[in-house]
Amino acid sequence: GAGVSQTPSNKVTEKGKYVELRCDPISGHTALYWYRQSLGQGPEFLIYFQGTGAADDSGLPNDRFFAVRPEGSVSTLKIQRTERGDSAVYLCASSLSGGPDTQYFGPGTRLTVL
Amino acid sequence: DAKTTQPTSMDCAEGRAANLPCNHSTISGNEYVYWYRQIHSQGPQYIIHGLKNNETNEMASLIITEDRKSSTLILPHATLRDTAVYYCIVRDNFGNEKLTFGTGTRLTIIP
Numbered sequence: 513g514a515g516v517s518q519t520p521s522n523k524v525t526e527k528g529k530y531v532e533l534r535c536d537p538i539s540g541h542t543a544l545y546w547y548r549q550s551l552g553q554g555p556e557f558l559i560y561f562q563g564t565g566a567a568d569d570s571g572l573p574n575d576r577f578f579a580v581r582p583e584g585s586v587s588t589l590k591i592q593r594t595e596r597g598d599s600a601v602y603l604c605a606s607s608l609s610g611g612p613d614t615q616y617f618g619p620g621t622r623l624t625v626l
Numbered sequence: 627d628a629k630t631t632q633p634t635s636m637d638c639a640e641g642r643a644a645n646l647p648c649n650h651s652t653i654s655g656n657e658y659v660y661w662y663r664q665i666h667s668q669g670p671q672y673i674i675h676g677l678k679n680n681e682t683n684e685m686a687s688l689i690i691t692e693d694r695k696s697s698t699l700i701l702p703h704a705t706l707r708d709t710a711v712y713y714c715i716v717r718d719n720f721g722n723e724k725l726t727f728g729t730g731t732r733l734t735i736i737p
Contacts (some may be wrong), residue, residue, distance in 0.1 A: 555725025
């Protein structure tokens with residue numbers, strides 16, 4: 513079956529612009545996660561959704577970052593007033609019900625802020 | 627979650643067993659050991675996890691020491707496609723949803 517998909521695969525933007533990154537989880541998965549990976553580092557947790565609600569947003573770096581999952585399926589990560597330091601690969605993962613269930617990752621969106 | 631320590635890089639000859647070590651000396655009783663890998667330009671891929679017993683699946687084996695302070699991931703017959711960064715992660719599965727990745731071990735399979 514289809515895995516986690518993310519669009520776009522690459523996004524180049526200018527400093528100060530607004531961007532939206534999309535994640536389509538595996539069908540039927542109620543848990544969805546966003547991570548960010550800088551060059552040479554492991555992924556870092558940003559936010560976790562259970563259904564439509566953000567159950568843990570402790571990893572969001574500041575209030576320029578926001579994520580939604582209005583219907584409990586597709587999620588959008590939104591970044592306002594982008595900065596060069598936001599450049600990274602943004603990874604999305606989903607799992608069946610959260611907890612101990614395996615997290616399946618998408619291929620990521622590479623964001624470059626010029 | 628407990629911190630993990632892994633070698634920065636390792637090489638292994640194609641067809642041989644690759645043994646990747648991980649230290650997690652501060653692991654607590656309810657924390658599991660997870661292994662993920664990340665092939666270049668892809669998202670991380672789940673490999674295996676365990677609590678205290680050794681585990682085996684179609685991808686790998688996981689050996690956890692009796693005191694649970696360290697573990698070894700074994701790829702029994704490494705192929706070139708196993709070249710990747712391997713992450714050892716310790717996680718309490720209940721009440722903590724996030725995976726905390728370190729910098730992992732870059733495994734290179736040599737033809």
